[in-house]
Amino acid sequence: MAYWLMKSEPDAFSWDQQVEHGIEPWTGVRSHQAQANMKAMRKGDRVFFYHSNIGKEIVGVIEVVREAYPDPTADDGKWICVDVKAVGPMPRPVTLAEIKADPDFATLALVRQSRLSVVPVSDDHWKALCRLGDWTG
Template identity: 60%
Template sequence: MAHWLVKSEPAAFSWDDQVRNGTEAWTGVRNALAARNLRAMRRGDLAFFYHSVTGKAVVGIVEIVREAYPDPTDATGRWACVDVRAVAPLPAPVTLAAIRAEPALAGLPLIRQSRLSVLPVTPAQWAVIARMGGLPAGLPAELPAAWPVPA
């Protein structure tokens, strides 16, 4: 299983929208590297949900429930999307400032390629962000199914 971070502007689509919708197509990605990352996602992969522009924080976790398929918002047929399902909010949002201040996250693409909207996260980076977000120590990379998002 791989780990990812997906970014969304909360004014356009927020964590609350994701929770309300349950499963949602992650559409509108128009950067070649971000699109390549989308196409690399596999069913069961987990991604941090990051609020960009305002808020600038990791706020939740989503699961990839459908692998890449043609983005219905793209008339050219060039771009792909995946379906994601809300899994769990982070007990404490992890701000961009906190991420930048954590030496273990210095190599995170969020810092190095700040405009990239879909990016890979290593298992070590995942564990650090999860800990910073208040998830229980020793939590496995796979979240238990018993952790549904509160309604």
């Protein structure tokens, strides 16, 4: 299993909407690097759901339930999406400020490539972030 982090602006699509919708296609990603990351995702991979812009925090965990396929919101057919489902909320949201304050996260893609909406998370970083958020799932 691989680990990831996907960003969503909560005023566009929030954690609560993810939970309400059940399985949801993660559409609208228009960055080549983020697309490459989504192409690498496999069914069963776990993903942190991160609220960007408003909140700037990890608020939940989702799981990839369908691997890359053509994004139905793309007019040109060049882009892909994956389907994800909610696994559970982060018992204690982990803020970007506390991540940046910890030197152990200096190599985390969320810190190094702050504008990228889909990033990999190493096993060690996943475990550390789960501990910070009291996630045991």
